[in-house]
Amino acid sequence: MDGWFDQQKRELLRILEKFAEEDGTHDTQVPGLRLIRASRISEPVYSVYEPSLCVVAQGSKIVMLGEEVYQYDPSSFLTASVHLPITGQVREASEETPYLSLQILFDMTQILEILQVSGEAAEVKRETRRGLKISRLNDTLLDAVLRLVKLLETPRDIPVLAPYVIREILYRVLQHENNKSLKQFAVMGSHAQRIAGVIEKLNRDFARPLRVDELAAEARMSASSLYDYFKEVTGMSPIQFQKQIRLQEARRLLLSGSVDAAEAAFQVGYESPSHFSREYARMFGLPPVKDVRRLRSSLIEDLTSHAN
Incomplete structure (x- = not known):
């Protein structure tokens, strides 16, 4: 079995190398499937993870959510159940052995349909767990993921087969012991599903003043319950979450x-440019102008090195 598993992983690596020839994130002909390549260890990258499954074929990556650090590599996979502001960093990569991974986006409608067909919707425990998980990759999930990626080599098959393979992949994820909490986010009325609604609102209306009592009322919770459940799912308070998004x-x-720094501050909801500058430097390590200058300089260096 180990030999078969290793062979499957080598085949996955071959296809990712073929269809992600340059560094960056690449959309594919399979809806919701992205390929990622990096040929060097990266600086921390700040982004918002969408609900998705991430599988690494080569190299490793760490993801920071609040104060927690998660690491995954070819022996594991990551699932994000809700939109979460994270800091990601490729930790193992080189020109000879680049970091290669894939991401499969999904939504809770797909999860709920699977639960209904399998008869599990009524059995889901209404508890609240973290919206980010690292789990050990098993043979059944790897087999389904590989079959999805192989469709890139036969694009005419994608419209017919891809939706069924993606459904199988999500089913395999839901059957994994470590990912049963994913089901909570699809069940109407569960605490996790209500918190997912709050997260969606914060991602959409991040520039507006945060009023926890209003969020709690919309979620049909007390303010203290909202705070507790929100922190259980995201690892941070609503205010910390909003700050990261902003x-x-x-x-x-x-x-x-x-825009300049003052206009950027205003657009994301800060009334005081000096307050914005302090919080920006606390998160990114430098004040806005210096940070952007450093990032642009680093980008130019990367482009120059690839051109050579």
Whole structure:
């Protein structure tokens, strides 16, 4: 079995090398399937994880959620159940052996359909767990993931077969002991599903003032219950969550070159530019102008090295 498992992983690596020839994130012809390649250890990258499954074929990566650190490699996989602001960093990569991974996006409608067909919807325990998990990759899940990625070599088969293979992949994830908590986020009325709604609202309306009592009322919880359940799912408080979303968006605006620091601060919801600058430096290590200058310089170096 170990020999078969290793052979499957080598085949997965072959296909990812074939369809992700350059560094970066690559959308594919399979809806919801992305391939990621990095030929060097990266700086911390701040982003928002969508509900997704991530599998590494080569190298390793760490993900930081709040104060928690998660690491995954070819022996494991990551699942994100809700939109979460994270810090990711490729830890093992080189020109000779680049980091290669894939991401499969999904939504709770797909999860709920599987639970209904399998008859498990009524059996889901209404508890609340962390929205990010690292689990050990097993042979049945690897086999299904490989069959999905292989469809890239026969694109005419994608419209017919991809939806069924993705459904099998999600079913395999749900059957994994470590990922049973994923089911909670699809069940209407569960605490996890209500918190997912709060997270969606914060991601959408991050520039507006945060009023916990209003969020709690919409979630049909007390303010203290909302705080506790929110922290259980995300590893941070609603205010910390909003701050990360705001600062990540501000950094994106500054890198685009369309606004200055004061305007970026205003657009993401800060009334005081000096307060924004302090919080920005606390998160990214440098004040806005210096941070953006460093990032652009690093980008130019990367482009120059690849050109050579």
